[in-house]
Amino acid sequence: MNRQQLADAHRGVRLLTGHLRGEGESLDSAISAGRYSEAEAEAMADPLVNVAIILARQLRAALDVEIGVALQRARALTKPELSEYSRLASALIATVISGEHPEPIEVGPRVVAVGAQEIAAGAAKALADHLGEHPNAVVARLRRQLQEQGEGVQLSDKDGVELQSAKYAEDSEMRQSRLDTALALVKEINNGAAVPIHNRGVDLHERNEIVGRDCYEGLSRIAVTAAALGYGVVQLVGVNNHYPAYALLRQLVETEFVLWKFGHDPSTIPGWLNSDRDERERTWKPSKIYRNADNDYRQKDYSGHCEMGGHPTPLGTLIASGERSAVAEASVLGDLIGHLRDSWGHIVSTADALDSKWIQSEPCVSIDARQRVADAHAKWSRIDKYGYSVSYFADPL
Structure with missing residues (x-):
């Protein structure tokens, strides 16, 4: 679920x-x-x-x-x-x-x-x-x-899920759809969001709006990090190296935590951008964020990612050995798409909040970029049935 x-x-x-x-x-x-x-x-x-x-x-x-x-x-x-x-x-x-x-x-x-x-x-x-x-x-x-x-x-029943998921994982059209969608989301997070958000921060800096610059710059840096991690996952999947792909995916989840916190309170962004290690340990660790009463995440979701690719585990070693590689590929790409989609939503909503606060006439994340993401996700949803069959929060069964 x-x-x-x-x-x-x-x-x-x-x-x-x-x-x-x-x-x-x-x-x-x-x-x-x-x-x-x-x-x-x-x-x-x-x-x-x-x-x-x-x-x-x-x-x-x-x-x-x-x-x-x-x-x-x-x-x-x-x-x-x-x-x-x-x-x-x-x-x-x-x-x-x-x-x-x-x-x-x-x-x-x-x-x-x-x-x-x-x-x-x-x-x-x-x-x-x-x-x-x-x-x-x-x-x-x-x-x-x-x-x-x-x-x-x-x-769904786990036995039935495993049977259907294996079939969907190996379907050639669905496999291509997962790859195309993941790459499309990575591209838009980088080119359609991180770059224009950074540029808006530069514009504010030139007007000596330092706090505003820091807000946009902090959001841009986390966005570009999410894109880099997402692309890294795709590259590793491309050479059938799924265990480290899961490890990078866990890192993407951590960027998503930070993006959620940015969206929840954009005034915290300069504090993150200018923080030292001690401050990040106190405020920005994943364990601090997923325990917030009003967040969208749970410890079970994060610990599941640790189990798959964060720490040496029996399950992780099976993935590393290449067992059920088609299922591992489908799982990691489907999970990646979900986290990129959610990250995109946090990025856009935070950018919109900043645009409103700093009285910008045009949104820095364009309407065209938003539509491309919506279209890519809708097309994937129509084609790929794997994610439906194994849906259990963000983690495969």
Whole structure:
């Protein structure tokens, strides 16, 4: 489960809670208030599908049955008039659990959202019946489990994931798409962001705006570092040297931490740029950043990167030996794309904040550069199914 899927699952829990209690945020309240537009349905579909998947897997484990039987048990507790909706959602859920990339559903998000809500509610009720408790207690426990991110709240079965991921990893079109996208993002972070951000700092320096210069210069230096690390990962993958590629990827994660902090408070950038080692140890270490209560990262995400390529580990030595090289390549490039994409977002939002503060008439990161990144990412998302099959935060299963 990646970060977005986790956020969706948390919202799915809120929506399901509202449905079961008949109050609060829910699909039902949106429909009754006349707010159930296509956009609203799309925003609710993934959260409800995710929570339905998790509860279906938990029901399967509790009953010790196959997933098809668990889904039948959940469907038996759904509304008869919505049986076609729940049937479609059930098929989608089974596909995702198997680790396979689901094909687009032609009926659209309205039907998917309603069907997923029915399956989620049915699975919660079936679990409650089996455990002798109230469905609300099942959902409340799920909220706590999402914080821990154990096996019980993943979206796909590991065996199925490994089977599908191997197939997707070796697909020639998907392999090329990963490489092309990673290179496109590296190029835009360097040429479309780091260079113009640096140039804007130079302009401010010439006007004796030293603090402004430091803000842009600090952001530019971290951006160019992210681009250099990203390109290094691609070069190492190109010669099938995946273990050090993971080590560089961990370094990229550290630059992403700093970029997040810049975006969260751009006034900290001059302090970083002019810091000494002691100051960076106190303020800028990854462990300091990922423990901030309001950040987007978790220690598990960072330690996972250390496990793959930061420290000598049994898993790391397998990667170093070249075992399952196609999977290692797909994993490191897919992970790289995700971190470059997130880094780009932090860079752009921080640059925009600086442009606003220093009253710049034009954004230093151009609209064209932003569109190229969006287009490259959208094309990759359409082609590559590997990332979907192994998604577990930023780390491969």
